[in-house]
Amino acid sequence: MKLAEILKQSLLVVGSAGCITLGTTQVSLAVTFFTNPTTGNEYGLTDNSSTWTDAQATAQTLGGNLVTINDQAEQNWLISIFGGSELFWIGLTDQSNEGTFQWISGEPISYTNWAFGEPNNLGGNENYAHMNWISAGRWNDVPNSGFSGLHRGIIERSAPAAVPTPALLPGLIGMGIAACRKRKPGSQMEVSERA
Ligand SMILES: [Ca+2]
Ligand SMILES: [Ca+2]
Numbered sequence: 557m558k559l560a561e562i563l564k565q566s567l568l569v570v571g572s573a574g575c576i577t578l579g580t581t582q583v584s585l586a587v588t589f590f591t592n593p594t595t596g597n598e599y600g601l602t603d604n605s606s607t608w609t610d611a612q613a614t615a616q617t618l619g620g621n622l623v624t625i626n627d628q629a630e631q632n633w634l635i636s637i638f639g640g641s642e643l644f645w646i647g648l649t650d651q652s653n654e655g656t657f658q659w660i661s662g663e664p665i666s667y668t669n670w671a672f673g674e675p676n677n678l679g680g681n682e683n684y685a686h687m688n689w690i691s692a693g694r695w696n697d698v699p700n701s702g703f704s705g706l707h708r709g710i711i712e713r714s715a716p717a718a719v720p721t722p723a724l725l726p727g728l729i730g731m732g733i734a735a736c737r738k739r740k741p742g743s744q745m746e747v748s749e750r751a
């Protein structure tokens with residue numbers, strides 16, 4: 557197989573899957589991530605509908621958080637990728653301080669896109685936000701169990717570190733071979749793997 561093909565296959569695998577342990581069962585997550593060329597970050601959907609807190613836990617397992625929507629451009633891009641009708645969890649909550657919404661990523665609120673009359677904390681327990689309420693992109697606060705059922709969440713995470721370009725690779729492979737040759741006979745290569 558040509559080097560370029562090997563690299564291409566590696567790039568498809570990077571960032572496209574992860575694992576999560578639920579109880580004693582390890583469940584494979586096949587999440588497809590899309591890169592936003594403006595923010596440079598990767599976005600994907602949790603594969604099962606869940607509470608907001610479970611969706612956030614899944615996002616963290618995959619190296620991110622539920623999405624922080626920083627501006628109109630990011631909001632528009634999310635609609636273009638994931639659609640403007642299905643209700644999706646976003647990373648906004650006032651669970652820790654009623655009436656004061658915060659992004660779970662810790663980023664400051666620089667933009668809001670609430671639907672008319674929202675957030676209204678209906679019933680006194682709406683502490684988690686979803687998008688696509690009433691019209692494309694608009695936000696609404698709802699209980700942790702969602703509105704008329706659970707939702708999938710939008711994950712946002714930083715892009716993985718840059719993969720060496722083919723032009724650099726022969727040199728790096730050469731360095732690796734040199735490092736292997738310096739090892740004592742019988743010593744083993746260490747392989748680290750991120751879950
Ligand atoms: Ca963002
Ligand atoms: Ca609330």
Ligand SMILES: [Ca+2]
Nearest residue numbers: 676677696697
């Ligand atoms: Ca509401």
